[in-house]
Amino acid sequence: MQLIEGKVVSASVLDQVKKDVEIIKEKHGITPGLEVVIAGDDPASQVYVRNKVLKATEMGMHSAKHELSNETTQEEILGLVDKLNNDPKVHGILVQSPPPPQIDERSVIDSINPQKDVDCFHPYNVGKLLIGDEDGFLPCTPNGVMAMLEHYDIETSGKHAVVLGRSNIVGKPMMVLMSRKGKYANSTVTMCHSRTQNLEEMCASADIIVAAIGVPQFVKENMVKEGAVVIDVGINRIEDASKKSGFRLVGDVDFDNVAEKCSYITPVPGGVGPMTIAMLLKNAVTACCLQHGITL
Amino acid sequence: MQLIEGKVVSASVLDQVKKDVEIIKEKHGITPGLEVVIAGDDPASQVYVRNKVLKATEMGMHSAKHELSNETTQEEILGLVDKLNNDPKVHGILVQSPPPPQIDERSVIDSINPQKDVDCFHPYNVGKLLIGDEDGFLPCTPNGVMAMLEHYDIETSGKHAVVLGRSNIVGKPMMVLMSRKGKYANSTVTMCHSRTQNLEEMCASADIIVAAIGVPQFVKENMVKEGAVVIDVGINRIEDASKKSGFRLVGDVDFDNVAEKCSYITPVPGGVGPMTIAMLLKNAVTACCLQHGITL
Numbered sequence: 001m002q003l004i005e006g007k008v009v010s011a012s013v014l015d016q017v018k019k020d021v022e023i024i025k026e027k028h029g030i031t032p033g034l035e036v037v038i039a040g041d042d043p044a045s046q047v048y049v050r051n052k053v054l055k056a057t058e059m060g061m062h063s064a065k066h067e068l069s070n071e072t073t074q075e076e077i078l079g080l081v082d083k084l085n086n087d088p089k090v091h092g093i094l095v096q097s098p099p100p101p102q103i104d105e106r107s108v109i110d111s112i113n114p115q116k117d118v119d120c121f122h123p124y125n126v127g128k129l130l131i132g133d134e135d136g137f138l139p140c141t142p143n144g145v146m147a148m149l150e151h152y153d154i155e156t157s158g159k160h161a162v163v164l165g166r167s168n169i170v171g172k173p174m175m176v177l178m179s180r181k182g183k184y185a186n187s188t189v190t191m192c193h194s195r196t197q198n199l200e201e202m203c204a205s206a207d208i209i210v211a212a213i214g215v216p217q218f219v220k221e222n223m224v225k226e227g228a229v230v231i232d233v234g235i236n237r238i239e240d241a242s243k244k245s246g247f248r249l250v251g252d253v254d255f256d257n258v259a260e261k262c263s264y265i266t267p268v269p270g271g272v273g274p275m276t277i278a279m280l281l282k283n284a285v286t287a288c289c290l291q292h293g294i295t296l
Numbered sequence: 297m298q299l300i301e302g303k304v305v306s307a308s309v310l311d312q313v314k315k316d317v318e319i320i321k322e323k324h325g326i327t328p329g330l331e332v333v334i335a336g337d338d339p340a341s342q343v344y345v346r347n348k349v350l351k352a353t354e355m356g357m358h359s360a361k362h363e364l365s366n367e368t369t370q371e372e373i374l375g376l377v378d379k380l381n382n383d384p385k386v387h388g389i390l391v392q393s394p395p396p397p398q399i400d401e402r403s404v405i406d407s408i409n410p411q412k413d414v415d416c417f418h419p420y421n422v423g424k425l426l427i428g429d430e431d432g433f434l435p436c437t438p439n440g441v442m443a444m445l446e447h448y449d450i451e452t453s454g455k456h457a458v459v460l461g462r463s464n465i466v467g468k469p470m471m472v473l474m475s476r477k478g479k480y481a482n483s484t485v486t487m488c489h490s491r492t493q494n495l496e497e498m499c500a501s502a503d504i505i506v507a508a509i510g511v512p513q514f515v516k517e518n519m520v521k522e523g524a525v526v527i528d529v530g531i532n533r534i535e536d537a538s539k540k541s542g543f544r545l546v547g548d549v550d551f552d553n554v555a556e557k558c559s560y561i562t563p564v565p566g567g568v569g570p571m572t573i574a575m576l577l578k579n580a581v582t583a584c585c586l587q588h589g590i591t592l
Binding site: 106122123124125126127128129130131132133157158159160166168172173175176179180186188189190191192193195196197198199202 | 402418419420421422423424425426427428429453454455456462464468469471472475476482484485486487488489491492493494495498
């Protein structure tokens with residue numbers, strides 16, 4: 001069994017991002033810029049946003065965050081996005097999810113210039129993804145999984161991949177990326193969800209499992225074929241009296257019992273987690289290149 | 297075995313379209329309009345376009361076709377689309393595929409106002425489809441299949457559906473529609489393609505098969521489970537000396553040998569074929585409603 005290490009893969013992606021940023025600055029005199037909008041005081045979101053800005057800065061990018069209160073209005077958020085859409089030093093815009101309940105998140109995303117939509121959440125970019133038009137962005141977490149498959153040179157062509165979950169953020173784009181043409185793709189993908197019958201059987205027949213359902217340790221030993229590749233996108237808190245904090249993080253896979261059967265498996269934490277931010281910053285570089293007609 | 301009759305289902309969809317057109321005309325004084333652009337003299341395309349315009353007119357819509365020569369330019373096509381985008385009597389625009397080889401079809405589609413994109417080929421509408429944002433258009437042929445499942449009240453929730461083919465026109469949107477939430481959806485979908493390993497086995501395990509690969513009579517008896525639902529989207533010409541024309545039309549399914557095993561099956565011709573135009577005209581009504589804020 002080989003552990004797929006998110007830190008190793010993300011470091012390799014970030015290495016390239018840093019180099020690309022340097023080239024863009026030196027050759028073109030432009031600093032790729034990522035600005036992040038956060039509304040409300042959700043502590044987890046605050047941490048995510050801080051890390052994104054810090055990491056972007058570390059890569060040599062321009063970065064900034066815009067904090068709006070919990071009571072912000074749709075108008076205020078749309079006004080800010082409009083300002084960032086028109087700011088030439090901002091190549092990538094990210095509105096941290098979830099916004100406060102009075103905000104219509106969908107229409108906020110729709111208002112982002114698709115060329116600056118580094119999350120790849122805008123319908124235009126989601127459509128390009130499904131069509132297979134690859135000159136734009138790819139969604140961060142699923143594309144992070146693809147980078148892992150590539151890094152470990154895992155054969156995917158013709159293999160049966162089972163994606164657990166049909167969320168817009170992971171399940172659906174994961175299915176699209178794995179089933180499209182190309183190296184480390186070309187899989188036969190089955191997308192399973194809450195209504196799926198014979199789910200255990202389906203998983204047990206898979207060469208590759210990608211779990212993204214948000215149920216702690218859902219994928220058990222009997223659901224995994226000997227030699228399967230298991231990618232765990234879940235991050236769940238469960239109570240653990242032995243920890244100072246009173247909890248620990250586990251994935252959607254029952255790692256301790258499943259790992260031995262796998263050819264490759266991602267741990268939680270330290271698996272897919274670190275990939276998202278790396279792919280986001282890669283998208284920010286792409287955004288800068290798109291907007292300035294730069295080919296790296 | 298029950299035959300799924302495309303003529304019956306499409307007639308029922310068109311009945312509703314005709315009623316909706318009447319209501320829009322009477323209540324709102326607006327005539328839904330569909331205009332079609334055709335470039336070149338491909339005989340099959342000429343027939344398709346003529347039928348679309350005739351059927352739209354028959355439904356009480358305004359309709360017209362714009363014929364461009366085989367030598368038309370990108371500029372000319374884009375200019376025409378721009379004119380139609382800005383013409384208030386045109387609610388739906390369709391550019392018949394394929395255009396002559398000098399035309400970049402993708403950028404033509406990108407230039408259509410998404411609110412008038414009744415084929416649902418524009419990335420913005422494709423993205424809305426994948427996201428599950430249903431206030432727009434649905435792609436004609438796959439949505440025609442969905443209308444068939446609904447008409448015959450076929451249980452799909454939790455069932456294993458195998459989609460053969462990953463084209464942008466059928467395979468991919470079919471997978472999206474069948475796996476989304478909702479009645480006559482919620483299937484567990486596997487999308488198979490040219491690289492799929494164990495394809496026969498995968499098909500043989502399916503409760504529902506949707507074949508859209510363009511290979512005559514590809515789906516054989518051994519690939520179909522007893523009681524399966526088989527939807528054949530293929531239309532292929534094969535030689536037949538017994539016919540005056542020297543050929544006949546067959547689907548992607550070996551109908552004669554497969555039919556007996558099925559609970560439901562579509563014939564070719566007379567199956568999915570007639571659905572496409574019906575769903576197109578339904579989209580044209582939707583386009584008119586969207587542009588005028590009409591709720592039916």
